[in-house]
Amino acid sequence: MKNIMIISDHSPFDGMHIRDALDMTLIFAAIDQNVSWLFQGSAVMALKPKQSPQQLGIKDFFKSIKTLEIYDVENIYVCETALKQFKLDPDQLSIDVTVISQEQQRQLLDQQDQVVTL
Known part of the structure; x- marks a missing residue:
């Protein structure tokens, strides 16, 4: 099992970066990898509840972030x-x-086998 870190640092309304990171996280979890997801910068806004992306013409994938628990993505x-x-x-x-x-982010990154930034 590999340690894989997904890093998101784009706004949730800036293209499909967060959606791609979510998909990648779920794929790695489905194949039993130890996957972690780090939200930096404006990406933290993807975790704000009660958003209405439909008003911007974006599919509401924010609800899917809650499914991480089902896939045992705890990090x-x-x-x-x-x-x-x-x-x-x-x-x-x-x-x-x-x-x-x-500092904790640097330490965490040192523990990873692979890091993907989206």
């Missing part, structure tokens, strides 16, 4: 700096996350 990390930047509280996000500092 969901959020950049502490990004949360502060966007004034988000981890308790108010749509899923349970682990908030990590810049």
Whole structure:
């Protein structure tokens, strides 16, 4: 089993970056890899509940993020700096996350066999 880290750092409304990261995370989980997902920068906005992407003509895939638990994806990390930047509280996000500092992110990345940034 490999340790694979998916990193999202784009806004959820900037193309399909978050959707692609979600799909990749679920694929790796389905083939029994130890997959983690790190949200940095404006990507943290994908975890804000009660969004209405349909108003922008985007399919609502945000609900699918909640399915990570079903696939045993338990390692969901959020950049502490990004949360502060966007004034988000981890308790108010749509899923349970682990908030990590810049230093913790570097340590976590060192433990990975593969890192994919989307």
